[in-house]
Amino acid sequence: MRQAGRALPEYRRVRGDEGLLESLMRPDLAVEVTLQPVRRYGVDAAIVFSDIVVPPAATGFGVDIKSGVGPVVEKPFRSAADLERVRPFDVEADAPWLIETVRILARELTIPLIGFAGAPFTVASYLIEGRPSRDYVQTKTLMLADTALWLALLDRLADQAIASAEAQIAAGAQAVQLFDSWAGALDPATYERFVLPATTKVLAALASSGVPLIYFGVGTGELIGMIPGAGATVVGVDWRVPLGVARERTGGSVALQGNLDPAFCVAGWEAAAPAALRILHEARDSGVDGHIFNLGHGVMPETDPDVLARIVDLVHSFERSR
Amino acid sequence: MRQAGRALPEYRRVRGDEGLLESLMRPDLAVEVTLQPVRRYGVDAAIVFSDIVVPPAATGFGVDIKSGVGPVVEKPFRSAADLERVRPFDVEADAPWLIETVRILARELTIPLIGFAGAPFTVASYLIEGRPSRDYVQTKTLMLADTALWLALLDRLADQAIASAEAQIAAGAQAVQLFDSWAGALDPATYERFVLPATTKVLAALASSGVPLIYFGVGTGELIGMIPGAGATVVGVDWRVPLGVARERTGGSVALQGNLDPAFCVAGWEAAAPAALRILHEARDSGVDGHIFNLGHGVMPETDPDVLARIVDLVHSFERSR
Numbered sequence: 001m002r003q004a005g006r007a008l009p010e011y012r013r014v015r016g017d018e019g020l021l022e023s024l025m026r027p028d029l030a031v032e033v034t035l036q037p038v039r040r041y042g043v044d045a046a047i048v049f050s051d052i053v054v055p056p057a058a059t060g061f062g063v064d065i066k067s068g069v070g071p072v073v074e075k076p077f078r079s080a081a082d083l084e085r086v087r088p089f090d091v092e093a094d095a096p097w098l099i100e101t102v103r104i105l106a107r108e109l110t111i112p113l114i115g116f117a118g119a120p121f122t123v124a125s126y127l128i129e130g131r132p133s134r135d136y137v138q139t140k141t142l143m144l145a146d147t148a149l150w151l152a153l154l155d156r157l158a159d160q161a162i163a164s165a166e167a168q169i170a171a172g173a174q175a176v177q178l179f180d181s182w183a184g185a186l187d188p189a190t191y192e193r194f195v196l197p198a199t200t201k202v203l204a205a206l207a208s209s210g211v212p213l214i215y216f217g218v219g220t221g222e223l224i225g226m227i228p229g230a231g232a233t234v235v236g237v238d239w240r241v242p243l244g245v246a247r248e249r250t251g252g253s254v255a256l257q258g259n260l261d262p263a264f265c266v267a268g269w270e271a272a273a274p275a276a277l278r279i280l281h282e283a284r285d286s287g288v289d290g291h292i293f294n295l296g297h298g299v300m301p302e303t304d305p306d307v308l309a310r311i312v313d314l315v316h317s318f319e320r321s322r
Numbered sequence: 323m324r325q326a327g328r329a330l331p332e333y334r335r336v337r338g339d340e341g342l343l344e345s346l347m348r349p350d351l352a353v354e355v356t357l358q359p360v361r362r363y364g365v366d367a368a369i370v371f372s373d374i375v376v377p378p379a380a381t382g383f384g385v386d387i388k389s390g391v392g393p394v395v396e397k398p399f400r401s402a403a404d405l406e407r408v409r410p411f412d413v414e415a416d417a418p419w420l421i422e423t424v425r426i427l428a429r430e431l432t433i434p435l436i437g438f439a440g441a442p443f444t445v446a447s448y449l450i451e452g453r454p455s456r457d458y459v460q461t462k463t464l465m466l467a468d469t470a471l472w473l474a475l476l477d478r479l480a481d482q483a484i485a486s487a488e489a490q491i492a493a494g495a496q497a498v499q500l501f502d503s504w505a506g507a508l509d510p511a512t513y514e515r516f517v518l519p520a521t522t523k524v525l526a527a528l529a530s531s532g533v534p535l536i537y538f539g540v541g542t543g544e545l546i547g548m549i550p551g552a553g554a555t556v557v558g559v560d561w562r563v564p565l566g567v568a569r570e571r572t573g574g575s576v577a578l579q580g581n582l583d584p585a586f587c588v589a590g591w592e593a594a595a596p597a598a599l600r601i602l603h604e605a606r607d608s609g610v611d612g613h614i615f616n617l618g619h620g621v622m623p624e625t626d627p628d629v630l631a632r633i634v635d636l637v638h639s640f641e642r643s644r
Contacts, residue, residue: 137622140585144593184541187561187583189600219506221543222562239509240544261509263462271466278511300459 002047003298004037007305011036020065021057024050027100034105040305041312045112045175045292048102048168052118052179053126055160058095061085061127069131076130076138080149086127089160091167098164099171106172114214115173117165119180120157120198121191122217127153136185143194154198162205169209176206177214177236184219184238191223196230203231214257218297225249239296243279244286255290256283260311262295265303269310276311280318324369325620326359329627333358342387343379346372349422356427362627363634367434367497367614370424370490374440374501375448377482380417383407383449391453398452398460402471408449411482413489420486421493428494436536437495439487441502442479442520443513444539449475458507465516476520484527491531498528499536499558506541506560513545518552525553536579540619547571561618565601566608577612578605582633584617587625591632598633602640 005011014032015023023029033049053071057063062074062085077086091099105113125139126132133139143150165176180199183191203213215227216236227235228250235254237246239261246256260279264272276293283291293315299308327333336354337345345351355371375393379385384396384407399408413421427435447461448454455461465472487498502521505513525535537549538558549557550572557576559568561583568578582601586594598615605613615637621630 135585135622137585137588137624140583141589141593144586144589184562188564190583190597219541219562222564222567240506240541242510242544245544261462261512263457263459264466266459267463267466271463275512300457302459 001037001041001043001295001299001308004041004043004308005033005049006301007299007303007308008036008040010040020051020067021063024054024101025097027097027104030097030101031104031108034101035108038109038111041309042316043111043312045114046105046109047114047177048105048116048173050098050116052116052123052181054095054098054116055089055118055157055164056086056123056127058098059087059089059160063126071126071131073127073130077124077127077142077153083149083152083156086153086156086160088156089163091163099167102168102171102173106174112174113172115165115168115176117161117168117176117178117202118157119178119183119202119215119217120154120161121186121195122180122182123157123161124150124153125182125185136182140186140190143190147194150194151197154195155201158198158201161202165202165206166209169206169211173211175212175214177216178202178232180215180217180220183217183223184221186223188222188226192226196226199227200230207231212255216257221245221249225251228254234290234292236294237296243282243288243291247286247288252287252289255292256288257292257294259294259296262297262300262303265295265307265311266300268304269307272307272311273314276314277318280315284322323359323363323365323617323621323630326363326365326630327355327371328623329621329625329630330358330362332362342373342389343385346376346423347419349419349426352419352423353426353430356423357430360431360433363631364638365433365634367436368427368431369436369499370427370438370495372420372438374438374445374503376417376420376438377411377440377479377486378408378445378449380420381409381411381482385448393448393453395449395452399446399449399464399475405471405474405478408475408478408482410478411485413485421489424490424493424495428496434496435494437487437490437498439483439490439498439500439524440479441500441505441524441537441539442476442483443508443517444502444504445479445483446472446475447504447507458504462508462512465512469516472516473519476517477523480520480523483524487524487528488531491528491533495533497534497536499538500524500554502537502539502542505539505545506543508545510544510548514548518548521549522552529553534577538579543567543571547573550576556612556614558616559618565604565610565613569608569610574609574611577614578610579614579616581616581618584619584622584625587617587629587633588622590626591629594629594633595636598636599640602637606644
């Protein structure tokens with residue numbers, strides 16, 4: 001469960017007034033935040049506390065993560081002159097704290113650790129829009145009106161994602177999740193032409209590591225058919241796509257991750273439990289080859305942690321009963 | 323093209339400082355705004371200038387449409403006590419200006435006039451959230467935690483939509499578009515159980531009128547398979563679902579409307595034209611039985627009207643060449 005921490009009082013306590021990016025740069029804090037939901041919920045894997053804008057932030061693009069807003073860019077990406085601000089991510093020099101955090105976690109955890117990487121399209125959308133967007137007009141405009149520049153940007157962001165993921169794997173991450181959170185803003189033909197090459201570059205570069213590669217985006221029901229071919233071994237889907245449908249579209253060759261609507265956990269246990277069971281049955285009955293139960297998006301801050309704890313127990317009981 | 327006016331200088335001129343709801347209440351203004359894109363673009367149908375919150379606003383629920391924000395509710399819907407604030411919509415008494423506007427338009431137009439209605443789910447989401455939302459947590463929570471109240475609310479909103487649409491048809495509207503803009507926030511099982519009955523009630527009540535009934539929502543790719551059975555004769559889809567895919571999911575029994583990404587029109591003619599042609603070819607080649615070319619969502623305010631004019635010409639040229 002991504003962002004599982006932010007619903008926890010112990011998370012808010014340990015974060016205090018520290019900014020999100022500043023928290024990531026302190027391995028003691030980042031390790032603690034990663035471990036909190038593991039202790040609280042007894043989940044089967046941990047994902048390193050990170051953010052998709054870490055590479056541009058660590059390489060000096062000028063990104064901050066504002067509380068209650070999200071990533072905000074001081075000088076958004078606008079023209080070819082901005083390309084030099086998207087420089088190679090030398091993780092050891094630029095973000096030694098990331099390597100240190102992953103090393104400590106790999107040593108302390110008895111469950112698998114998932115590394116964290118932002119996919120080129122979604123990172124680009126933040127750099128171009130300058131802040132979270134509803135319609136991605138500026139992103140799409142740059143993509144269509146200056147395609148050469150767009151592809152050059154995505155290629156550089158692919159390199160940053162590869163460097164970040166490789167460093168995390170080398171430090172002990174046993175899987176990587178590539179977050180293409182907002183790729184669902186695109187129609188399939190546009191995704192295929194303007195984004196898939198960069199997605200594929202990242203996944204292909206990480207294939208030799210042998211670790212599972214999870215690709216996730218929101219509203220990507222029409223895109224997921226392309227993702228196994230791009231090299232992902234696990235496809236995450238939000239709650240809109242039933243897992244049986246996701247299995248058909250992905251050809252049955254990959255594992256699936258998802259897909260409980262996080263809002264149902266806010267609505268309470270009585271609402272969330274039947275929906276969770278429906279998903280477990282759907283995965284089993286439709287012959288999904290490997291299902292990682294998860295929410296279909298990040299945990300909402302107003303979620304009652306007890307509901308999440310009971311959902312984890314429910315999933316474990318279901319698995320034991322099979 | 324919905325919201326085609328707001329990209330036009332003549333629209334901004336005629337609206338001036340008048341509030342949106344206040345503009346709708348003035349038939350001279352509402353007629354003029356409806357006609358502006360018809361004159362400017364030469365489109366093949368007009369949609370009455372309206373808003374999905376007209377019935378609750380006109381029956382005194384306490385709704386305003388704030389510039390740059392959208393519908394804002396003074397006292398959001400929270401409990402059974404609020405149900406009495408969702409009273410029957412007596413269009414002649416509550417919104418005579420709506421009837422007057424439609425009458426004038428039906429008389430003046432030489433092309434079909436589409437009536438405008440908000441679907442129960444989407445109207446409910448505004449009444450409950452109190453303002454535009456990203457995640458619809460409060461809506462989903464009420465739906466799941468107090469299902470009886472939810473269904474009672476949707477039933478009343480269905481009655482309001484029926485009253486509104488029937489009055490517009492009686493005044494001369496030759497089709498009705500039911501806007502369920504945010505239904506795509508729901509997974510299919512949840513939509514089927516908690517929303518489809520109210521959608522079906524509206525469409526079934528309007529069936530006897532014999533006019534085409536268009537159902538539209540954003541991100542509804544996984545829901546559209548249910549819509550022909552609910553009684554729609556046209557299904558609108560956003561740009562995420564290729565028309566060939568939409569045809570398969572809707573069983574080929576309905577016409578389709580859509581589905582150019584409105585952001586492409588902002589990006590300019592060079593970006594929009596090939597995408598528009600792709601859609602026209604897709605509709606033709608996949609055997610869609612009746613295609614209404616449209617954008618996949620409302621026109622963005624920053625769109626250059628000349629791009630839209632050229633898109634309309636392109637569609638007409640394509641049709642003439644068939």
